[in-house]
Amino acid sequence: MIRKLALMLTAAVLTTTSAAAQGPSRVTSGPAGTVTLSRPDYDRLLDLAGRRPSGPDVSPTTAALTRADIRVRIAGATARSTMRLDGEVFHAGIAKVPLVKDATLLDATLENRAMPIVVEGSAHVALIAGPGPFSATLEVGSPVTYTPGRASFALPVPHAGSATASIEVPGEQADVHVEGGLVQRRGSANGHTIVDVTLSTGRAAQVWWSTHESAPGTAAPKDVRLLADVKSVVTIGETDVRLVSLINTIVVQGEPADVTLALPAGYEVASVSGATLDRSEAQPGRLVLFVTDPSAKRHQFLLSLERATPGGSFRLDTGLPAIPAAQRETGEVAIEGIGTLEIASPEMPGLRRIDVRELDPADAAVARDALLAAYRYQRAVDEPPALTVDVKRFANAPVLAAVAERAIATTLLTAEGRALTEVTLWLRNRAQPFMKVALPPGASIVSVEVAGLPAKPVEGTDGSRVPLLRPGFRPDGAYSVSFVYLHTGAPFLKKGDMQATLPKMDVPIDVVEWELFVPDQFRADRFAGNAIEAALMQAPLPHAPVASPTVLAAPGGRTDRAGAAVPTPQRNQVVGRVMDATGAGLPGATVLVESGSQTQRTLSDGSGLYVVSNVLPGDAVVTAHLEGFKRTRRRLIFGGEGQQIDLAMQLGDIQETVTVAASSDALSQNFRVENEAPSANVQSLQRRAVGVLPIRVEVPRAGASHWFVKPLVIDEEAVVTFRYKRR
Numbered sequence: 001m002i003r004k005l006a007l008m009l010t011a012a013v014l015t016t017t018s019a020a021a022q023g024p025s026r027v028t029s030g031p032a033g034t035v036t037l038s039r040p041d042y043d044r045l046l047d048l049a050g051r052r053p054s055g056p057d058v059s060p061t062t063a064a065l066t067r068a069d070i071r072v073r074i075a076g077a078t079a080r081s082t083m084r085l086d087g088e089v090f091h092a093g094i095a096k097v098p099l100v101k102d103a104t105l106l107d108a109t110l111e112n113r114a115m116p117i118v119v120e121g122s123a124h125v126a127l128i129a130g131p132g133p134f135s136a137t138l139e140v141g142s143p144v145t146y147t148p149g150r151a152s153f154a155l156p157v158p159h160a161g162s163a164t165a166s167i168e169v170p171g172e173q174a175d176v177h178v179e180g181g182l183v184q185r186r187g188s189a190n191g192h193t194i195v196d197v198t199l200s201t202g203r204a205a206q207v208w209w210s211t212h213e214s215a216p217g218t219a220a221p222k223d224v225r226l227l228a229d230v231k232s233v234v235t236i237g238e239t240d241v242r243l244v245s246l247i248n249t250i251v252v253q254g255e256p257a258d259v260t261l262a263l264p265a266g267y268e269v270a271s272v273s274g275a276t277l278d279r280s281e282a283q284p285g286r287l288v289l290f291v292t293d294p295s296a297k298r299h300q301f302l303l304s305l306e307r308a309t310p311g312g313s314f315r316l317d318t319g320l321p322a323i324p325a326a327q328r329e330t331g332e333v334a335i336e337g338i339g340t341l342e343i344a345s346p347e348m349p350g351l352r353r354i355d356v357r358e359l360d361p362a363d364a365a366v367a368r369d370a371l372l373a374a375y376r377y378q379r380a381v382d383e384p385p386a387l388t389v390d391v392k393r394f395a396n397a398p399v400l401a402a403v404a405e406r407a408i409a410t411t412l413l414t415a416e417g418r419a420l421t422e423v424t425l426w427l428r429n430r431a432q433p434f435m436k437v438a439l440p441p442g443a444s445i446v447s448v449e450v451a452g453l454p455a456k457p458v459e460g461t462d463g464s465r466v467p468l469l470r471p472g473f474r475p476d477g478a479y480s481v482s483f484v485y486l487h488t489g490a491p492f493l494k495k496g497d498m499q500a501t502l503p504k505m506d507v508p509i510d511v512v513e514w515e516l517f518v519p520d521q522f523r524a525d526r527f528a529g530n531a532i533e534a535a536l537m538q539a540p541l542p543h544a545p546v547a548s549p550t551v552l553a554a555p556g557g558r559t560d561r562a563g564a565a566v567p568t569p570q571r572n573q574v575v576g577r578v579m580d581a582t583g584a585g586l587p588g589a590t591v592l593v594e595s596g597s598q599t600q601r602t603l604s605d606g607s608g609l610y611v612v613s614n615v616l617p618g619d620a621v622v623t624a625h626l627e628g629f630k631r632t633r634r635r636l637i638f639g640g641e642g643q644q645i646d647l648a649m650q651l652g653d654i655q656e657t658v659t660v661a662a663s664s665d666a667l668s669q670n671f672r673v674e675n676e677a678p679s680a681n682v683q684s685l686q687r688r689a690v691g692v693l694p695i696r697v698e699v700p701r702a703g704a705s706h707w708f709v710k711p712l713v714i715d716e717e718a719v720v721t722f723r724y725k726r727r
Contacts, residue, residue: 062095063087063128065160068201072155072167074144079153079207080106083138085160089130097126099138102204103156107139152208159202168194169209180205190297224254228326233366234318236309236337236391243267243305244366245321248298252327255294259301261287262384264319267305274301313392322384329379333387334359336369340394343372350385351375402432402468404509405478408606409502409718410681412517417491419500422685424482424603425509426611427468429475434458434465438504438717443487451479451613452601468507475613477570480602484685492522495725499529502718509713513606514720517682520702522724527706529720534707567611569642574615576645578608578624585609586626586649588681595620595638606681624649 037045065087072081089095099108101123108115108126115136116127128134142153157163157180169176174193176186181199188194199205227250235242249259263269263285272280272287276299281288291299303321323329334356335343345353356371364371377385404425411421439445445457450470458465466483469475485503492498500516514531518524527533569575578589585608593600595616604610604624620638622645625631629649636645682705710718 062091063089063097063130065097065099065158066162068158068160068163070155070157070163070165070199072165072207074151074169077144077146079142079144079155081138081140081142081155081165083140083158085136085138085158086133087136087160088133089128092131093129094127095130097128098159099124099126099136100140100156100158102154104141105138106141108136110134110136149210150208152206155199155205155207157199157201157203157205161201163199163201165197165199165205166194167197167207168192171209174209176207176209178205178207191295224256224325225252226250226256226259226323226326227252228323228329230321230323230329230331231360231363231366232320232331232333233363234316234333234335234387235368236316236335236341238338239309239311241307241309241316241318242270243307243318243321245303245305246362246366247301247303247321247323249300249323249326251297251299256291257294258288258290259299259323260325261289261303262322262324263287263305264321266318267307270304270306272301272303274299277301311393313390316387316389316391318387320384320387322379324382326379329384330377331379331384332359332363332374332376334363334367334371334374335387335389336367336371337391338369339396341372342392342394343389344392345373345387345389348375348385348388350377350379351387352377400508402427402429402435402507404428404505404507406605407509407512407713408681409512409514410517410685411500411502411515412682412685413492413498413500413519415492415519415521417489419487419489420484420685421487421502422482422484422681423502423505424480424605425505425507426478426605427481427507428478429468432507433467433469435468435481436460436462436504436506437464437466437483437485439464439485440487440501440503442489443485443503445483445485447484449480449482451475451481452603457483473614477573477613478567478611479613480611482603492519492724492726495723497721497723499719499721501720504715504717505713506715508715510711512710512713512718514708514710514718515681516706516708516720517703518706518724520704521727523727524704524706524722524724526723527708527720528722529708529718530716531708531710531718531720534709566609566644569644570613571642572613572615572617572640573642574612574620574622574638574645575642576610576622576647578604578610578626578647578649580629581648581650583648586629589624589626589629589647589649591647592623593620594623622647 065085067086069084070081072079074080083100085099087097089097096118099117103124105117105124108117108124110126110128111134118125118127126136128136140156142155144151144153151169155165155167157165165181167176167178169192171193172188172191176183176193176195178195178197178199180203181197183195183197185196186193193209197205229248230245231248232243232245235244243264247261265285269282269287272289274289276291276293276296278290278292280290287303289299289301305321309316320331320333332354333351337343352375354374354376356374358376359371359374363374373389375387379385404427407423407425409421409423411419413419437445445464445466448455448457448466450467451473453470455467455470458467466481468481490498502512502514512531513534566577567575574593578586578591580586585604585606587604587606587608589604589608589610591602591604591610591612593602593612593615596618598616600612600615602610602612615638617638617640620636622634622636623631624633624647626649629651632647632649634645634647636643706722708718708720
């Protein structure tokens with residue numbers, strides 16, 4: 001078509017040229033169906049018509065291998081090579097990719113599936129779909145030739161862009177040579193020599209090394225020699241004994257394919273594990289451990305055994321795991337127990353007792369509880385040493401969550417036989433929410449306060465409960481808990497015997513001080529019971545007249561100028577002492593601590609000490625008031641750290657003093673006997689009975705107090721009996 005168009009254009013040009021020769025130079029149009037061009041356009045068209053059209057681009061080859069990474073390991077008379085080949089197919093469809101020549105192919109995979117391979121002459125060719133990159137893995141075997149002092153084999157190398165190999169031959173210091181490659185690095189590990197080589201691609205490389213071994217099968221196998229170290233922990237449980245052993249073996253000679261353990265009698269295998277463990281096989285009295293790498297020089301196994309025990313106290317006789325084939329075996333054994341145990345052991349042959357702190361850290365890592373005893377041994381006979389211990393188990397004891405540093409009890413007896421008792425405890429409490437109180441028969445709790453604020457008691461199926469905490473209150477130091485209960489007993493007669501009882505409380509109390517107030521119309525004597533009369537003690541009671549003695553001082557740390565111990569203030573605590581003008585402590589004073597919107601109330605103890613916890617930071621006001629004394633107030637800026645605020649109170653006028661009792665006659669009768677004068681606790685309880693408690697009690701306004709002390713009270717009653725006679 002183009003050629004025909006060119007001829008037509010040529011005719012048109014000739015016609016145009018002829019016409020131009022006959023007249024002026026101008027281009028005339030030809031007949032219909034022709035094209036008229038200028039000469040330059042015509043020449044350009046001829047040039048284009050003479051060019052041949054170019055075909056599509058075609059790659060020079062269908063596929064190529066870019067890299068070959070080879071790992072070679074000698075196993076007897078075979079050199080096993082693992083080849084990882086990376087390449088790319090350039091055309092769509094199935095392409096033939098040459099892999100290796102003159103090789104024994106054991107396996108071939110392409111992306112974890114079987115790779116199709118055909119054999120063309122001496123070459124193995126893979127059929128791979130394209131286009132795209134691929135990664136193939138070949139397993140190739142080559143025979144190893146052994147001659148005296150030398151071993152060699154041929155390593156086929158794929159025709160790739162680059163080829164590297166890591167060759168591992170037996171022997172620590174073998175002299176390895178490679179023909180057709182360049183050795184880059186030499187090293188040795190676990191009885192083998194390893195060389196890294198860059199190979200020439202497309203032809204087989206010859207590898208040889210010097211050796212002192214003959215061909216496989218001709219030399220006698222070497223005897224296996226082992227060293228063993230066994231570290232065991234024996235755990236004595238409630239109904240079973242668990243034996244966990246960490247077994248370390250060192251291969252001195254040979255390549256053992258398995259390690260045999262001798263198991264102690266009576267145990268069952270719970271588990272066995274190890275980094276080189278392939279599988280295990282249980283046999284009577286033995287356990288065979290098969291390893292994955294017989295040439296490895298070290299093996300470590302963790303063995304767990306279990307067996308049942310009768311429980312309680314018994315004699316434990318147990319053997320220990322051992323490796324009979326070991327030339328030397330050392331070991332350690334530790335004993336731990338669940339619960340409270342005492343162990344005793346006689347002299348045991350082969351075992352030497354050591355301090356538990358001398359144990360290997362691996363034993364301490366296996367143990368779950370405190371270690372009770374430890375032994376060390378070195379097995380010198382065929383039988384491993386046996387462990388014999390006498391186990392004595394004790395019943396579990398509860399852990400103390402709360403303890404009372406002191407308790408002050410005040411009991412008011414009425415002529416009708418009713419007893420109103422207030423018990424105030426100074427507690428240190430970590431987690432106990434309630435205190436169980438076993439009241440005397442016929443008694444009931446009528447009031448409870450926790451750290452100066454009212455709380456509600458709880459009635460349980462087995463007794464009453466006094467709350468020790470309240471919502472939002474988590475003390476970090478000593479604080480007060482008080483409760484008042486009413487007990488209806490037999491009324492006073494003209495004369496007779498009477499018994500007063502304090503309730504059982506399940507919180508241990510360091511010391512209980514008990515003030516027993518008897519109405520004025522009765523005289524009491526011949527006191528007995530399990531509480532001690534305070535008059536028999538050496539130190540004076542802090543809340544009683546000078547003639548009355550006691551043994552207790554206030555709980556705490558520092559000592560103020562009056563000699564009373566002041567507790568060290570903790571964080572968010574205000575502590576101090578309420579004193580009179582002479583510096584003596586004032587018991588029963590009401591102390592209010594106001595900080596922000598919070599108001600807390602407490603009473604000073606027998607030595608005038610008070611403690612208020614959980615005080616909010618900011619502006620605070622501490623106020624103390626007591627009948628017969630002027631109200632005292634201190635302002636401070638509380639920063640959150642513990643602070644001591646001592647309050648000195650001045651005597652009030654006569655009118656304030658008169659309000660303490662009903663009449664001056666009653667006052668004169670009340671303080672008629674100096675050593676039996678009631679304390680401020682009695683006066684406070686009298687006021688509470690009249691105006692605060694939700695009961696009606698005819699509380700006597702005059703009478704005599706008797707003081708008693710009972711140290712270390714643990715879930716028991718304090719009892720006082722006495723004989724009375726109407727005056």
